Amino acid sequence: MGNAMNRVDTTARGGVPNGGVSYWYSSTELPKYRPPLPGDREADVCIVGAGFTGLWTAYYLKREQPDLRIVMLEKEFAGFGASGRNGGWLSSELAGSRPGYASTHGRQGVVDLLRAMRAAVDEVVAVASAEGIEADIVKDGLLHVARNQAQVARLHDSLEFEREWGAEPDDFRLLSRDELDGRVVVADARAGTFSPHCARVQPAKLVQGLASAVERMGVTIYEQTTVSDITPQTARTDRGTVRAPIVLRCLEGFTASIKGQRRNWLPMNSSMIVTDPLPASVKAQIGWCGAELLGDFAHAYMYAQRTADDRIALGGRGIPYRYGSRTDDRGATQEWTIEALTGLLHDMFPAVRDIPIAQAWCGVLGVPRDWCATVVLDQSTGLGTAGGYVGSGLTTTNLAGRTLADLVLRRDTELTRLPWVGRRVRPWEPEPLRWLGVQAMYTLYRAADRREYKRELPATSKIARVANMITGR
Ligand SMILES: Cc1cc2nc3c(=O)[nH]c(=O)nc-3n(C[C@H](O)[C@H](O)[C@H](O)COP(=O)(O)OP(=O)(O)OC[C@H]3O[C@@H](n4cnc5c(N)ncnc54)[C@H](O)[C@@H]3O)c2cc1C
Structure with a gap:
């Protein structure tokens, strides 16, 4: 069956093609849909959501116990979410607050977690190589x-x-x-x-390659299948019900779409733009001959990569949140965001001013109320989840997948003792407080950034400190 997702809206002001899931798919091809769930099924493990969290979990479970019957349920296609849209920073950056993790597991627990994150970068690179996944991976820092x-x-x-x-x-x-x-x-x-400790990747190639690897190992991925309700041993979908002793919710920024989860992880928007390929004259001015990833120290920070096909892909928050925890339509972002990101790109790299923006898109990432990621499996109900990576999920999903696999197999390992395992987090405020809080936070961060530039403040603006206090970040 074909896939109509890659429709890109070119009617937007400025004519920048917008949406189409992401440039990463425009530069390759959107995958053909796998078949949907054909009716009720039984399995040993049911994984809801086929992004990196779900796929890595399936990968390690199957590697450790090949006879496990694993069923994955995916609303669109594997890699449709943040996993196929991100900035391609395979970095060891830890999602969440170190003092927050240390409050339950001490300093050493956090040091162990940081070490595990660095090792996870190499683990992803090694698995991609072992599975023959070509994803433009270069570890240049x-x-x-x-x-x-x-x-x-x-x-x-x-x-x-x-x-x-x-x-x-x-x-x-x-x-x-x-x-x-x-x-x-x-x-x-x-x-x-x-x-x-960071590698550049083309995320859609990586997630598609991983989905194929997992399938080769015997995991069944049902696509075009929307899960609406998850209860112990049951995942209900629009195509039938899957019953399994273990049901894992791996939905990150889409978690609010499940019954009873609306105030769980907040779907934070992140948007990207990508330029046309840079001509030699522009490259001579900006250098960037390696594949280093690039970020800044602004409060409303940016992230960028030089792509394997010699473009600059740059992302940032833009408009951060849609009222009522809604998500985007096929990756289309707001005009204001495209203009803001383009302004930032030109500000940082004046030499690219005349290079057209080839595409813009966005996606959602999951933000827990305490801004700390979690891996949980309740052995009494068989319900588990991992996520809340707050924008640092590309490497973290691998560590989360290995950890969830150990928990499912009831193994007590170094991974299952890490401080992010088993965290309980309070829900977000109901609307309109949730929307107001996020809007206020980003308005303050942007104001703080402007002030720091204009006034040459010697240290962080008080406005940003207030924003951090209000949000509990
Ligand atoms: C624009 C952007 C840039 C980013 N850049 C980086 C970066 O450079 N480095 C980094 O480390 N992290 C980055 N991140 C974060 C990172 O991409 C995510 O943390 C990571 O991909 C999360 O993977 P996941 O599998 O948990 O979630 P997702 O990839 O979002 O997967 C969830 C899946 O669930 C499916 N789904 C949704 N609802 C349902 C339902 N009801 N039933 C069934 N299936 C459903 C979705 O279609 C999706 O495929 C970025 C995120 C975005 C949006």
């Missing part, structure tokens, strides 16, 4: 730039913070302006940091 005085202050704080949490000097290091320029020339950059 992660750059962060500071472009005003307050950002420079945060840069130094971040280095100290990493040392406090056990980083070795080579894990995160300061780059002088010259060293930074040697890698990528960002306008107004004052200093930067470099971490080797």
Whole structure:
């Protein structure tokens, strides 16, 4: 069966093609749908949602116990969500607050989790290679730039913070302006940091390759099948019911679509734009010959990659949240967001001003009320979940998948003792408080960024500190 998802809206102001799930699919091809659930079924494990969380869990379960009957239920196609739309930072950045995790498991628990995240970057690269997945993966590390005085202050704080949490000097290091320029020339950059623990990936290729690998191992993925209700041993869909002793909810930013979950993880919007391929004359001005990922120290931060086909793909929050925990339509983002991201791109890289924006898109990521990720399996009900990665999910899903697999197999391992396992988090406020809170937070962050630029503040603006306090971030 074909797939009508890749319809890209070109009628938008400015003519930037918008939606079509993501550029990553436009540059390859949207996959053909797998068949839907053909009626009621039974399984040993039922996984709801075929993004990286669900797929990695299936992968490790099947690798450890090949005779397990695993059924995956997916509303659209495997990789339709954030997993096929993201910025391709396969980074060791930890989702969530370190003091938050330390409050239950102490400092050593967090240090172990950070180590596990670094190892997970290499694990993903190794599995992709072992399974023959071609996903433009290059591990050239992660750059962060500071472009005003307050950002420079945060840069130094971040280095100290990493040392406090056990980083070795080579894990995160300061780059002088010259060293930074040697890698990528960002306008107004004052200093930067470099971490080797990050690889550039083309996320749609990775998630499609993983889905095929999981299928080859004997997992059944039913697509075009929407789950509406999850209760112990049961996942109800529009196509029938799956009964299994273990049911795992792997829906991240789509969690609110399940009955009773509306105030669970908040679907935060993140949007991206991608340029046409850069001509040699532009490349000569900005450098960026490697595959380093690029971020900044702004409050409303950006993330970028140089793609394997020589474009710049850049993302950020834009309009962060849709009222009532709604999600986008096929990745179409708001005009305002496209303009804001394009303005930022041109500000950082004036040499690309004349290069057309080839496509814009967006997706949702899951934000828990305490901003900390979770892996949970309730052995008494057989219900489990993993997510709440707050935008750092590409590597984290691998660690979560291995951890969920250990929990399902009732193994007590180093992974199941990590501090994010078994966390209980309070729900978000009801609407309109939820919407007002997120709008306020991002309005304040943007105001803080503007103030820091305009007034050359020597340290983080008080406005941002207030925003952090209000949101409990
Ligand atoms: C624009 C953007 C950029 C990002 N950039 C980065 C980055 O560079 N690095 C990084 O680490 N992280 C990044 N992230 C976050 C990262 O992509 C996610 O954390 C990660 O992909 C989450 O994977 P998942 O499998 O948990 O969720 P998803 O990939 O969202 O998968 C959930 C799946 O569930 C399906 N589904 C939804 N509702 C139902 C239902 N009712 N029934 C059945 N199926 C359903 C969806 O179609 C989807 O396929 C980014 C996210 C976005 C949106």
